[in-house]
Each structure stands twice: as C-alpha cells, then as structure tokens.
Amino acid sequence: MAAPVAARRWRGLWGPRGGASPLRAFATVIPKVSQVDNSSDFLGRVPHRRHPGVLHLKTVQLPAELVKAAQLLVEQSTMQGLKDKVEGLTNYLWSRKRPLEATELQRRGVQLEQQLRETLRPRTEDPPGPLTDAEEQRLQRRVLNRLRKTTYHWEELRYTEELSLVYMAARLDGGFAAVSRAFHEIRKRVPAFAPRTLLDFGSGTGSVSWAARTTWGDTLSEYLCVDSSAPMLALAERLLKGGAEAPLFPGVHFRQFLPVSPKVQFDLVVSAFALNELPSRAQRGETVRTLWRKTDGFLVLVENGTKEGHQMLMEAREIVLRGGDKVAHDPREAHVFAPCPHHLPCPRLSPERSLPCNYLQRYLPLPFRWNPALKGELFSYLILRRGPGPEGGPEGEGQAPWPRITQAVLGRARHVHCHLCCADGRLEHAVITARRHGRDLYRCARQSHWGDRLPVTTPPGEAAVGDDGEAPPGLGAGSAAPVG
Known part of the structure; x- marks a missing residue:
C-alpha cells in the first residue's frame, strides 16, 4: 500500500484540501x-x-554491500520466471492467516452439522425422526465439503534453495525497512542502549543482522541467527560474504536451533515475520516465552500490517505481560516500550470493529527490473523491554x-x-x-x-x-x- 494511495483515500473522506471537514x-x-x-x-x-x-524515518536505503550481494545471487541463478514467482510469494505471504486451532475447527463442524441436520430431517413427522445410516453418511460428507470450502488451509512453507532465493528477492528489502524503523525508535528514545549481542529467531535472509549493524555499528559483536531451514541459512551466509571468502562483518553465527540453556540471554532479541510460520497458538506462545527468557534488554517482534499480524503481536504482548513463567531466571518486570503507550487491552481490537495497528515505512527496493523506484512496507511491531518502565523518560517523572x-x-x-x-x-x-x-x-x-x-x-x-x-x-x- 503506497503512501499516495492512502493520502488520496483520506482526502476523499475529509473533503477537498482547505475545506471544512464534514466529520470535524x-x-x-x-x-x-x-x-x-x-x-x-x-x-x-x-x-x-x-x-x-518524532520517530519516523524518511526513506530507508539498504547497505550497498547487501544490494550487490543480492544482485549477484540473482545473476548467478538459472531460475526461470523469477518475477512471477516473486509476485506470487509476496501476495501469498501478505494474505496468509494463522492456522486454525483444532478446537475452533471442531466448534465450526458441530455448528455446521446442526444447521445441515435440520435440512435432512423428514418434515412430515412431528417430532422429526432420526436420520437413517445413509442420511448420516451424506450429512458427514456435506459437513466435510463445506468445511474444506470455508476454512483457511494453513500449510508449512518449506524453504528449499529455490524458494529461499525467491523469498530474498521478494522480502529482503521490505523486511530490512520494517526492522530498521523499530531499531530506530529504540536508538532515538534510549540513546544509551548499546547492544553487544543479538538473537534473531526465524532469521531468514539475515536482514535483521544487517539492520542492527546499520543502526548500532561496531557496538554489536555477536549475532546469532536461528532458522529451521538449512538452505535459508546458507543463502543468508552467502549474502553476508557478498561473493567473497570472508564475511562483510564479523561475529555472525548461524544455527538451526535456539540455545539450550535458559540462562543464556541477549541484549537484543528479534523475531521478524516468523510467528506465522509456527503451526499452532500453543507453539507461538511457547516460542514467545522462550524468546522473552532470553531477552536481557529489548524484545522486538515484527509482523505484516494485517489483522492477522496485529493479533499475533497482541497474543505475544498478553503472554509476556501476564508473566507466570516458573522457569524464568530474570525477575525484572516487562513493560511495553512501543508502540502502545499503555498496558491496557488494544482499543483497535474492539468486538464491533477490529482494525490492525500498523505503520508505513518507505524504502528503496532492490534494483530489480520489476521493482518501482520507491516502495512502502506496511507492518505491525511490538517492542517489549525489561527493567524500568517509561517513567523518567522524555515525558518526565510521573507523567x-x-x-x-x-x-x-x-x-x-x-x-x-x-x-x-x-x-x-x-x-x-x-x-x-x-x-x-x-x-x-x-x-x-x-x-x-x-x-x-x-x-x-x-x-x-x-x-x-x-x-x-x-x-x-x-x-x-x-x-x-x-x-x-
């Protein structure tokens, strides 16, 4: 969603520029x-x-070394129809929903069965008699067919070498822009924060490490990139080397699993566009708890700026703020650093009308022939912090x-x-x-x-x-x- 389109939409709502607002x-x-x-x-x-x-960034530009490395990987590839595959994956990831929970699927099935059962009962009988075995089988088939047509089918994405390259061409620049905006807010509001260690869960192409390096420079000495896909980790390592033998910046380690010890903590923990890759709400909750245990300073979560992305972040927010982690080794309390100015329920998740809390970041995309000169990333984010709350910040003590x-x-x-x-x-x-x-x-x-x-x-x-x-x-x- 480009900013000019949004501006035209709002101008249409509020009337011509300079005129009286009908909703004022x-x-x-x-x-x-x-x-x-x-x-x-x-x-x-x-x-x-x-x-x-003021916290906004003007236009994010990827590091020149990263752009050259991405172009080199595309040039070396023999894949056909990359443009169409990039567009298809982009649309799929944007429209992707959370996997439906088993309890919700069962509830829908029971409700649908009750509705269809009424249509199959003989109307001549009062009260209606039971269905025959043939009618019961027919009813179950109709319920299953209706569920298949009306239920979102979540599938796990298996990032092969080919799909990893398509993901890089589609999401490297937008993901870098969104994470850069979140990091910029931390640096702007807490200039004394100088992270030395970074944990990136669901690291993908490694754009989080590049964004952190761009934000804090040589302050960071250790980057731990965790991703379950070995081809994706290999691609991220190739991007880091940029066609050379040595990496473009040191201290980056790639793993397929999180560190085992719960006492190992990192100054900055990030999960960008990774929560929706987990197959259930229970696994998302356990992952968020694990990431919070490993957070010494800030936990940054970034998702698509859709209702699904926002609701996943609100789930994570509730889990961390609710606490109750019996194996936690850090007694410091959590508080919401951004974007919420409170710990209360999100007002955008009202039962009457649910709206996503999202933000727009402009960036210069990778210079592929199918990309425009300027793009905008619509994303939702959540930053949680250990230690002192917002009191004593720019707002003033007690404000x-x-x-x-x-x-x-x-x-x-x-x-x-x-x-x-x-x-x-x-x-x-x-x-x-x-x-x-x-x-x-x-x-x-x-x-x-x-x-x-x-x-x-x-x-x-x-x-x-x-x-x-x-x-x-x-x-x-x-x-x-x-x-x-």
Missing part, C-alpha cells in the same frame, strides 16, 4: 487548560519538525506516556487532525489549532507523521476543564499541554 464536529478537541505562548522554550533550539516525539499517532496526520487550514492512541487505553481524534493550543504544539502536530508520538502530557492531579467548567473528553483524565 465529531472530533475530540484537546482541552484548553494550559497553553504555551509564542515565547516558550520547551523545544529549546530544536525546530518543530524535530520535536522530541503519562505520550500518545501515539496511529494514522496519517491531516493538515487543514488553521487546524490539524491527529488520531491518537492514548495512555488511558482509548483512541482519540484530536483537532489541534494554534489559537486553542498554542503555536508550538500546533506546529509540532503539523510536522508530525504517522507513527510519531505527540509531545503532550497529562499532569497528575489536574483535571481537564472546558470553557463551560466541565471536563470534556480529551487525552485521558488530565489536561493536555505541550511538554515543558
């Missing part, structure tokens, strides 16, 4: 309690376009975390629309103006992007008071004001 009357307005005047210095000498909540911008920011004449996920677990649609909220906050909002955090705080003990003396709906229970 239904928007939540940040309460006007405190306002930073034009002489305020909460930004210091930092321009508004670089305010403390609620800044809200996350969950959609494209809509700039209109003298006002800005921001869709926010707030610290109280609610989704808010805020309309920000310079007259009501001050020039600095207005300009910060106007310069913000999808995925940034808006630097407004909720001071403890203060109530939001509107012009009529009552508390209007806003960014949580307190007042919203630029951080100062």
